[in-house]
Amino acid sequence: MASSSFSAHVFRYDVFVSFRGEDTRNSFTSHLLKALDGKKVVTYTDYKLENGDEIAPALWKAIEESRISVIIFSENYASSPWCLDELVHILECKERYQQFVIPIFYRVNPAHVRQQRESYAAAFSKHEERFKDRMDKVLKWKGALTIAANLSGFDSHAISNESELVERIVKAILMNLDRQSSSDLTGLVGVESRIQKIESLICISPQDVQVLTVGIWGMGGIGKTTLAGAVFNRLSSHFEASCFLANVREESEKCGMKHLRNELLRELLKEDSLSIGTPSIGSTFVNKRLSLAKVLVVLDDVNVLNQLEYLVGDQVQFGPGSRIIITTRDMQLLKDMQVLRKGVDHDVKIYEVQKLNCNEALQLFHLHASQEISLGEDSTMFLRAVVDYAAGIPLALQIWGSLFRRCKSKQERESLLNKLKIFPDKKLLNVYRISYDALDENEREIFLNIACFHKEEVIDDAKRQLDACGLFADSGIKILIDMSLISIKHEYGRNCLWMHDVIQEMGWAIVHEQCPEEPGKRSRLWNLEDVYHVLARNTGTEKVQSISVNLSKVKELNLRSPDFKKMYNLRFLKFYRRYHVNQCNVSLNLKSLPSALRYLCWPAYPLKSLPSKFSSENLVELSMPNSQLQRLWNGGQNPRNLKRIDLRYSKQLVEVPDLSKSVNIEGIDLRGCIRLVEVPSYFEFLHKLASLNLSHCSNLRFLSDMPHNMKFLNLDNTAVEELPSSIFSLEKLVELNLECCEGIKNLPNSTWKLNSLTSLYLCGTSIEGLPLSIECLSGVVSFQLKFCKRLVSLPTSICKLKSLERLSLEGCSSFKHFPEILEPMQRLEDLSLSLTDIKELPSSIENLVGLKRLRLYECKSLESVPNSIYNLNLAIFALDGCCRLKTLPPSSVILWSSIRGLDLHGCLALEEIPDCIYSLTSIWRLDLSESMIKSISPTIKQASGLRFLYVSNCKCLQSLPELPYLLKVLDASGCTKLKTVSRSMTALTQGLEEILDRHEQHLFYDCVTLDENARSNIVDDAYLRIMRTATANYHASLLKKCQSEGSEFSDEKSPSVAVVCPGDELPKWLSYQTEGCSIKVKLPLTWCHDANFLGLALCAVVTTHNPCWLDYGFNFVFKTINGESHQFNHCARTYERARTGWGGNISDHLFVWYDSLEEVWSTDFNNAIEASFEFFAQNKRHVGGVRSAVGYCCVKGVESACCLLTTAQMLKLAEVRFQLPLMK
Structure with missing residues (x-):
């Protein structure tokens, strides 16, 4: 891959060998060097004894000037500071110059190197003692060993024969050197990584006798030919013969296919006079010679299958191991070749060229x-x-x-x-015009429509609109994708059509060329100015087929009296606003619309009806949401082609449009049409109608029988009191929504006929029970009964619903007894009984064997849960607000191996929970806030997966034990009896890989009874957490720099730590301290580029009244070397749970923050030389939040401190103050 540096780097040596002399100088290393010398590989080897701590400059330069570095890890390698310094510099060169590094683990375990165990651990014990004043150096060595041991290399335990090991290493070195030198990539960017992916597909191996074709596919201008040429240059020496046929499409048109084939044969057979004039290769001798030759062939810019058949088809037999590379814009061509070669000893693989990042x-x-x-x-x-x-x-x-x-x-x-x-530049457009000219008529029309109207539109919506215009969208879009003219973009969980801007502009140019002077004589109008010109001046002609205009940039479009009469071929008319569908304001007096219209979309249509002269016979889709329509049209219409109609939220609409002749109608959306009273009886005869949405038609009382093809019926929030019996005979019905139909009191026994039903919504209805036939709905996946306040119970036959995955009875306030589950239910995963009146659960709850989420929040009558609850494999168990629940059942064995969250917040009677729950290793979030627990079991330290612990406002809690070392959030605010908090003594690098990109918070607001020892422990723990997070971030930075690809580290915001507790003394380790809310510090010139810089620690002591309604943080102001000032805010992340139920005491609180400032590094003010930090408090109760530093109504006084952190400073303090076992 191209270097970010534009200056050429000179390599004097092929290989640099780093080794521990006393281990391997006269054995393995000498054998390896002799083998490399025999292959004429130029090596640099330092034979000097490692004396002293510093490496000579010449050695550093030799490392930099070597293409490959070989590191021989042996038993005593880590005991040499000299070797370790070499290693660090090698990894720096790997990043800086893309140097290739090969680790060799000679009679050592790679894991021991990676994790510094055994002899490597012993070596570092000595280093830590010897270099105790330079611990940053030790930290670098350890990071380098970890990184190097993760690289691909050779293990002598896996290849015990030393001569074979040497042979394999030499072979790997030669292959890499060959790869580096065989192709000049000067001036090419991003090519190397793409070449390597193509090479992995080509897969050159002496044992491979199969003929393989690799197709390089992509849009014009993306670099297919460049990549094919680079691969050809690099690999051609591995073949007996090779040929690169450039511009096959263009040359075949100029000179014919026979000429091209003869050129190919001459090049492969090295016979200048060879010429075959027949369509097939008649000469068996020529074929025989080809079949014995291992060849590499590149066919560049192929555009039809006939070219492949003529040049490399069945009639042409290449020798075993031959490789054919094809570049093309047409994916289908490669797929066709895959089909033709299926079952033959010839494989076809496809590589899609990726765009440059x-x-x-x-x-x-x-x-x-x-x-x-x-x-x-x-x-x-x-x-x-x-x-x-x-x-x-x-x-x-x-x-x-x-x-x-x-x-x-x-x-x-x-x-x-x-x-x-x-x-656009014509050279560029001409490249893409080639692909357009190769399309058939259907695909050309679709391409122009996408370019003008449908880019970034959801693909299903675009297909529907294209089909409505008489085009064949499915096949056409597939061809355009295969031709690299469009692609599918995944955005916000949706698949959207995407087209490169230049290709889109080519489409615009093609339309513009139809008549450059007059937009009214072009086939498509999409530009607002052009549309206004045509409609305001009535310059439209029969040439106009489609109009689509985005009105987002204008408040109102005043068209007066547009005349569509001359545009009698107009098939597509669409007005829209991208994000405000109900604000599409067009002021006009519309007299007519073309009868050719097939698609009409006009949100917020301003008139009371469509023009009387409009004929709807050709209309396929009508979309007029949020319109002012009272009646869509008068009688006499024959919309026989209409498939979909959308009039949702047309609040003036007084009747359903006459659709009695719409025999092809598939979908009707009338939701929110509040003046509708009934559905016409002819709906029963609309046999293709599959979806009817009448949601929020609040005055709709009468419903006719429904057609038998109905799949989706939504009556949510209507006034319907009785459903036609035919609805419960709809065998194709998939979803029935009766939410908030308060008039619905029961369901008939005939529900058993709904054998396709998967979703049933009865929330907010007045039903008191379910019919026994409910057990026949074996396909139901989601059953929602929320807030059915008259529902008392469920039948025991509910267990017959074998497909059921989600069942909710939330808010069923009369529901007292959950039924016995008589048979195992394998699929039910989510059960909500929240806000019901149940007192207990049956022990047969254990038959819900697939249950993952059980919610019982605010069940104020619940007194107990059965012991069998522990037999479920729950992930979430929510009991918050169950104020009568005193305890969970005791148990020595709990099978909750997958539990992630246990919520007991607001269980006011809860005094204890079983000790074994605290030690569950899978639990991620535990909420005990506002309960009556007095203590937490010390076994909680074993809960290695715990990240969030809430104990706020536990008024009886007196102590906190040592907590899991990876706990992310602890909220103990408002624990007014809390006295003791144990210190969490954690090794510096324990769990580093799990700390990256974390935001840690430990909150002790209003814990006024904490003793001095507890406060000291909290502050010390804050320092340790800051140190560990900073160290983790340092390691992440090293790895990001040294790993070429595949980094697993996130690009989210940089890690941070926030700790709050009662206190009035600033920690001594903060070097800048002041009274008041602001601090100013000088920054070292290279602070932002110093690998040892770990970030910033900030601290404030605040006297405040009722801190729970404040957010706290600092305003950062950075002054650059140019005198510019840049500001951003850093607010401590707080959790709303920590904001309620506290007292209003005036007290001093200590706030401690850490931030790595990575967001600053990537900005324009990373050359800052001075920084100032001003403390602020923000009132969260006020909309917008008023910020203040000093003098805020709740803030009485501020002392502030900060410290710029470095690796040496933190490690030294950790060792001196905390006596930590560093990096064990």
């Missing part, structure tokens, strides 16, 4: 643009605009870089960029 795109643009643009301080926004616009297409970046090179000023560059967005 942001950094790669910037590098490529830098190479082609002027140095002024690359280095200018005002260029950041411009460069981002160019890169975003290019969207990772190399050809666009190369062409634009050359164009921008001519620009002399910022104004010229911005002007050119704006021009390109309107008038």
